[in-house]
Each structure stands twice: as C-alpha cells, then as structure tokens.
Amino acid sequence: MLRKLVFLGMGGTIAGASESATDNVGYKAGQVGVAQLLVAIPALRGALGDHEPVSEQVAQLDSKDLGHNHWRDLAQRTHHYLSVADVTAVVITHGTDTLEETAFFLSCVLPEELLRSKPVVLTCAMRPASSSAPDGPQNVLDAVATALNSASQGVVVVCAGTVHSARDVQKAHPYRVNALDSGDSGPLGFVEEGAVRWVHQCTGAIADARAFPLEKLSFVPWPWVEILVSHAGVTGTALRALCALPKGATPLLAGIVVAGTGNGTIHQDLEAALREAQKQGVRVVRSTRCCQGRVVAGSTEFEFAHSNGLSPVKARIALMLELMR
Numbered sequence: 001m002l003r004k005l006v007f008l009g010m011g012g013t014i015a016g017a018s019e020s021a022t023d024n025v026g027y028k029a030g031q032v033g034v035a036q037l038l039v040a041i042p043a044l045r046g047a048l049g050d051h052e053p054v055s056e057q058v059a060q061l062d063s064k065d066l067g068h069n070h071w072r073d074l075a076q077r078t079h080h081y082l083s084v085a086d087v088t089a090v091v092i093t094h095g096t097d098t099l100e101e102t103a104f105f106l107s108c109v110l111p112e113e114l115l116r117s118k119p120v121v122l123t124c125a126m127r128p129a130s131s132s133a134p135d136g137p138q139n140v141l142d143a144v145a146t147a148l149n150s151a152s153q154g155v156v157v158v159c160a161g162t163v164h165s166a167r168d169v170q171k172a173h174p175y176r177v178n179a180l181d182s183g184d185s186g187p188l189g190f191v192e193e194g195a196v197r198w199v200h201q202c203t204g205a206i207a208d209a210r211a212f213p214l215e216k217l218s219f220v221p222w223p224w225v226e227i228l229v230s231h232a233g234v235t236g237t238a239l240r241a242l243c244a245l246p247k248g249a250t251p252l253l254a255g256i257v258v259a260g261t262g263n264g265t266i267h268q269d270l271e272a273a274l275r276e277a278q279k280q281g282v283r284v285v286r287s288t289r290c291c292q293g294r295v296v297a298g299s300t301e302f303e304f305a306h307s308n309g310l311s312p313v314k315a316r317i318a319l320m321l322e323l324m325r
C-alpha cells in the first residue's frame with residue numbers, strides 16, 4: 001500500500017509570481033497553489049519513492065501578514081494529517097519572513113509523541129515560482145528527502161540544502177537564497193543529492209517547551225504580548241501609554257518581551273517603565289537584540305524573567321502560550 005506525504009501550502013515567495021521572469025524582487029507572494037507547485041517539479045515523482053503526495057492549501061499569503069488564526073488553522077490541519085495512520089510526514093511550503101515563528105509555534109503545540117515518529121518539515125524560497133531560476137523546486141525536493149529520512153523528527157526547516165531546527169532557525173538575510181541561519185548552534189544537517197547528512201542529532205523536541213493542549217487554540221483568546229526594543233534614546237512613554245489604555249478598548253496588555261541590548265541590558269528609562277508594568281501584572285521577558293548567542297546570567301538574579309535563549313519573536317510565542325495555558 002502506498003504511504004502518503006502531505007504538502008500543506010501557506011503561500012510565500014515559493015508560491016510567488018512576478019510579471020518578469022528576471023524580477024526576483026518585485027513579485028507578489030502567495031499566488032500559485034501548492035498543488036500547482038508540485039506538478040511543476042518533474043523530479044518529485046522519483047523523490048517520493050513509494051509515497052503518494054496529498055496536498056491542501058491552508059492559506060495563501062505573504063507571511064508578513066500571518067495572524068494567530070493562520071497558526072491555529074495550520075496547527076490543526078497538521079495535527080489532523082499526522083494522526084492519519086498511513087501519513088509518513090508533513091511538508092509545509094511557507095514564506096521565509098515569519099517562517100521561524102511558525103516553525104517554533106508548531107514545535108510547541110504539536111504533540112511530542114506524534115512528532116517523534118512523524119516529522120514536520122517547513123520549506124520556502126527566496127525567488128518566486130515565476131523566476132527563470134527559482135530555488136523553490138530544489139527546496140521542495142530537499143524537504144521531501146528530509147521528511148522521508150528515518151532519522152528526522154520534530155519540526156525542522158529546510159532551505160538551500162540546509163536543515164535547521166525550529167528553535168534555532170532565523171532569517172538572516174533579506175535577499176540571498178541561503179537566507180536562513182541557525183546561529184551559534186549551527187544547522188542540523190545538509191541535503192546532498194537527495195540524501196541527508198546529519199551533523200547534529202535531530203532530536204525534534206523543544207527542551208523548554210511544555211506540552212500545550214492544542215484544542216485550547218480554538219477557544220482561549222490569544223493574549224496581547226508586544227515586543228519592545230531597547231535602543232539609544234528609548235523612553236518608557238510608549239509602554240506607559242499601552243499600560244494606560246482603558247479596559248475594554250482593546251484586550252489588556254498581558255506581556256512584554258524586551259529585546260535588550262547586548263547581554264539583555266535595558267535603557268534605564270524603559271527599565272523603569274517595565275518595572276511599573278510588571279507591578280501592574282504585565283509579564284516581562286528579557287531577550288537580546290543580538291542575532292547570535294543568548295543572554296548569559298551572572299551572579300545576580302535578573303529582575304525580569306529571561307527568554308532561555310529564544311529570540312524576541314520566539315520568546316513572544318512562548319510567553320503567549322504560557323499565558324494561554
């Protein structure tokens with residue numbers, strides 16, 4: 001019996017189209033359906049081996065416009081397919097701009113016992129499908145090789161022949177086809193001529209993520225968590241204004257992730273406002289705006305919780321899920 005490999009489409013540049021085949025910048029993301037993308041990759045048949053492709057369009061957008069409902073829908077559809085006995089893995093085509101957030105979110109909410117035996121592989125492209133030299137088709141083939149590799153587990157990201165973990169991957173370049181990076185941790189592996197060469201064990205688990213009951217996404221409101229950046233000249237004015245918003249006008253501010261300078265330091269004026277916010281019950285998490293490494297704790301306790309090495313955008317997701325729990 002043929003097993004199934006599921007492809008879920010979310011849009012992005014991989015599904016983008018521009019008027020000219022030489023224009024890799026002035027295109028519109030999220031134009032080509034996932035089924036059409038697959039048909040345009042002749043080598044896919046061979047890469048799938050004894051697997052039959054199944055595709056579904058979950059969303060069709062530029063990933064900068066993703067909302068929490070898109071995440072909920074994607075998590076639910078992914079969970080649905082992972083729970084089907086003859087499905088081996090799920091591949092998701094997605095825009096690069098917020099891919100690291102979606103990958104991290106999925107790794108926090110999908111049940112670990114399913115992810116241990118059935119990987120979820122996100123892939124993307126930096127050039128639109130209409131390009132005369134698109135990178136999407138090779139990325140899809142590499143994602144298929146990763147999804148069908150017996151050592152794959154958890155949520156991983158494949159781009160430009162490189163396999164990244166959901167925890168460490170970050171978009172690091174606005175133009176290069178090799179736009180993603182795993183920082184200090186380095187990639188999990190490389191895809192070479194259809195074979196994965198692992199350089200780190202693919203554990204799949206997010207060590208510091210606590211199990212999240214997926215069904216809660218349907219009825220628990222998403223808390224309002226903002227990211228603020230500490231920088232020269234910043235004040236506490238914006239944060240105080242957010243905290244002073246009248247009840248009922250918007251959901252109450254529930255949390256702040258502060259992208260601190262260097263080792264998570266914060267301008268004294270913003271720090272004072274954060275202290276006041278925390279006293280009012282707003283949860284504050286400290287991360288760093290540095291794109292590599294993590295905040296290193298010293299001998300004195302930090303006044304604000306730290307992000308456990310998560311980047312500001314991922315720390316925001318972790319805090320939202322924590323508050324929703």
Ligand code: SIN
Pocket residue numbers: 011012013014029061062063064094095096097098124125126
């Ligand atoms: C997007 O994130 O949807 C657009 C940019 C990209 O995919 O590279």
